[in-house]
Amino acid sequence: MLDITPKTDLTDTNFWLSxxxxxxxxxxxxSQLPDKGWDGRSxxxxxxxxxxxxxxxxxxxxxxxxGDWTDPYRRIANANNIIENAPNSPVAERVRNxxxxxxxxxxxxxxxxxxxxxxxxxxxxxxxxxxxxxxxKKGRTPREEVIQQCYADLEEAAKYLxxxxxxxxxxxEVDRCRATRSAALALMVRIGLHEGTMSKYHNLNNNWQxxxxxxxxxxxxxxxxxxxxxxxxxxxxxxxxxxLGMVLEEGNNVNLEIIFRKPHGPNANPTSGYWxxxxxxxxxxxxxxxxxIIDMYLYADGLPGEKSAYYLPARNETAYNSVFGFEADGITxxxxxxxxxxxxxxxxxxxxxxNTSVNVAGLQIAWRIRRGETFNHYYNTSRQIxxxxxxxxxxxxxxxxxGTTSDHILxxxxxxxx
Numbered sequence: 001m002l003d004i005t006p007k008t009d010l011t012d013t014n015f016w017l018s019x020x021x022x023x024x025x026x027x028x029x030x031s032q033l034p035d036k037g038w039d040g041r042s043x044x045x046x047x048x049x050x051x052x053x054x055x056x057x058x059x060x061x062x063x064x065x066x067g068d069w070t071d072p073y074r075r076i077a078n079a080n081n082i083i084e085n086a087p088n089s090p091v092a093e094r095v096r097n098x099x100x101x102x103x104x105x106x107x108x109x110x111x112x113x114x115x116x117x118x119x120x121x122x123x124x125x126x127x128x129x130x131x132x133x134x135x136x137k138k139g140r141t142p143r144e145e146v147i148q149q150c151y152a153d154l155e156e157a158a159k160y161l162x163x164x165x166x167x168x169x170x171x172x173e174v175d176r177c178r179a180t181r182s183a184a185l186a187l188m189v190r191i192g193l194h195e196g197t198m199s200k201y202h203n204l205n206n207n208w209q210x211x212x213x214x215x216x217x218x219x220x221x222x223x224x225x226x227x228x229x230x231x232x233x234x235x236x237x238x239x240x241x242x243x244l245g246m247v248l249e250e251g252n253n254v255n256l257e258i259i260f261r262k263p264h265g266p267n268a269n270p271t272s273g274y275w276x277x278x279x280x281x282x283x284x285x286x287x288x289x290x291x292x293i294i295d296m297y298l299y300a301d302g303l304p305g306e307k308s309a310y311y312l313p314a315r316n317e318t319a320y321n322s323v324f325g326f327e328a329d330g331i332t333x334x335x336x337x338x339x340x341x342x343x344x345x346x347x348x349x350x351x352x353x354x355n356t357s358v359n360v361a362g363l364q365i366a367w368r369i370r371r372g373e374t375f376n377h378y379y380n381t382s383r384q385i386x387x388x389x390x391x392x393x394x395x396x397x398x399x400x401x402x403g404t405t406s407d408h409i410l411x412x413x414x415x416x417x418x
Contacts, residue, residue, distance in 0.1 A: 016089040022099040025082055027174060029106045032075045033262040036393065036408045044293040046387060047286055068117055072110040073124060079107040080127045101160030105179045105187070108150040108157070112191050119143050144205060147195050151188060151214060158184040164225050168253040173263045176252050177407065182225045183260040186411045188218035219416060227413040230257040233360055241353070241360050243344045246414075247393045248361035248406050259416070262408040288387025289346065294323055300337035312336040321348045345392045353391070363395050363406075 015021050041060075054060045082103035086096045107125075114121040123141035161181045170176040192215025199208035232254060233245035249255040291314075299308035312322060312334070319328035325338040330350025347354065354366045395406055 016085045017091070019091060019095045022082070022086070022089075022091065022096060025078070026099050026102045026178075028078055029075065029102065030174060030177070030262065032071075032078070033410065034408070035262070035264075043290060045287060045289050046385070069114070072114050075110045076107055076124050077127060079103040079110070080125065083107070084127055097160040098162065101157040101184070102179050104153040104157040105161065105184050108153040108187060108191075111146055112150050112187070112194075115143055115146055116194070121146060123149060125149070144207065147191060147211070150191055154184045154188050154191075158221075164227065164252070164256075164259075170252060176250070177261050177263040179260065180225075182222060182227065183411065185218045185222040185225070186259045186416060189215050189222065189416055190411070192216070192218060222416060226256060227259060227416070228256040229413060229417075230255050241344070243341055244353075244365065244392055245361035246412070247409050248363055248365075248395065250361075250407055257413045258407075258409060258411075259413060260411040262410060264405045264407050286385060288385050288389055291323075291388070294342070294346070294388055297342040298339045300325075300339065302339075310336045310338075319349075321350070324348045326350075345390065346388045347391045351391075365391070365394055 015025075080103075082099060086100040086103070089096050111121070111123065120140035120143050122138050123146045124135075126135070128136055157179070158181045161179055161184055164180050164182045167176060167178065167180060192211045192213070196208045196211035196215060199205050199211060229242075230246040230249060231240075231242045232249060233241035235241070246255065246257050252258075295305060298304055299310040301308050301310060303309075305311045305313075310325075314323075317323060319326075321328055321330050322334060322336070323338075324330075324343045324346070325334060325336050326332060326343070326348065327334050328349065330348050331352060343351075352358070353360070356364060356366050358364070358366060393406060393409075
């Protein structure tokens with residue numbers, strides 16, 4: 001008589017009874033996707049003394065636990081809970097299969113995330129009902145077995161998920177970014193290429209060609225989903241700004257390049273209650289990329305430094321803008337043109353896009369000029385770190401209010417073409 005379920009609690013016995021229940025559970029999976037962020041742990045970026053910089057500076061102390069390990073398993077657990085409960089739900093099969101597809105997609109996403117970092121990892125395909133379950137202490141599953149499960153999950157997910165075309169006119173901030181058949185196929189493209197090349201060039205096993213075949217087949221299927229490069233913005237300062245607009249344009253029926261992204265709330269409304277991010281002000285004030293990553297960009301002939309006819313050694317640079325291929329005015333070419341993505345990815349002195357009259361994807365990206373400042377590499381205040389500051393994905397009009405709500409792009413058609 002006393003073994004009853006409190007009516008104020010949500011349990012698996014009184015949940016999974018409507019599409020709203022499935023949607024609510026699935027929304028958790030989207031909120032757990034990574035935000036736009038910076039990696040001070042690497043030699044690609046530098047921060048204003050946050051803990052991540054301790055790694056690249058050699059001062060890191062080995063932690064007792066790591067979110068890189070535990071967080072993906074928490075997210076896999078959430079996906080497994082949906083996968084286990086979907087078959088027994090009275091909800092229409094078509095509806096529950098859609099969210100089953102989302103859960104399968106996320107389970108593959110996070111297992112692959114773990115494999116990339118650790119290689120062999122415990123593969124978890126169930127929820128744990130008690131702390132005595134021996135599988136809580138299971139050993140690592142061979143990498144190949146985990147990846148094959150990822151392929152199986154994604155193949156099944158692709159059967160249930162809506163297509164890009166199905167979501168073309170969706171405007172709800174979360175629903176327009178939900179996983180599609182395209183996302184499942186694109187993740188297979190990514191996994192197959194990654195595992196094929198890793199296996200081949202690191203002698204992991206002799207199955208590398210099979211992985212590359214998975215990638216190629218998934219790409220062939222993806223081609224019929226109607227994706228295309230974004231070309232929606234005009235020339236400013238000699239460059240087509242579509243590379244900048246691609247990460248800001250949120251219309252599904254306009255931006256066909258985006259395959260999967262995390263929503264960050266309606267633009268121009270940072271208090272919307274969606275998953276907003278402080279990306280813009282952070283990238284301008286606390287973070288900068290190192291010279292090493294700037295030098296990694298190719299020159300206009302597609303060749304790296306010292307192999308390119310346009311190469312300009314650092315010792316011959318005469319201005320901050322020299323590395324971007326411009327004279328000090330930021331507009332005149334210095335005869336050493338770079339990959340056009342470089343000057344579109346980082347701010348320079350005299351940058352033609354740092355202008356309040358310039359809009360990209362309908363948004364104003366100018367930042368310093370809105371604060372009455374002129375960009376200067378040596379501009380050193382308590383709020384801005386010196387260095388090369390990111391421009392791509394930045395919305396200057398939002399920086400004054402503490403952050404941008406532009407989506408975090410996770411997979412796009414440009415990657416698939418490469």
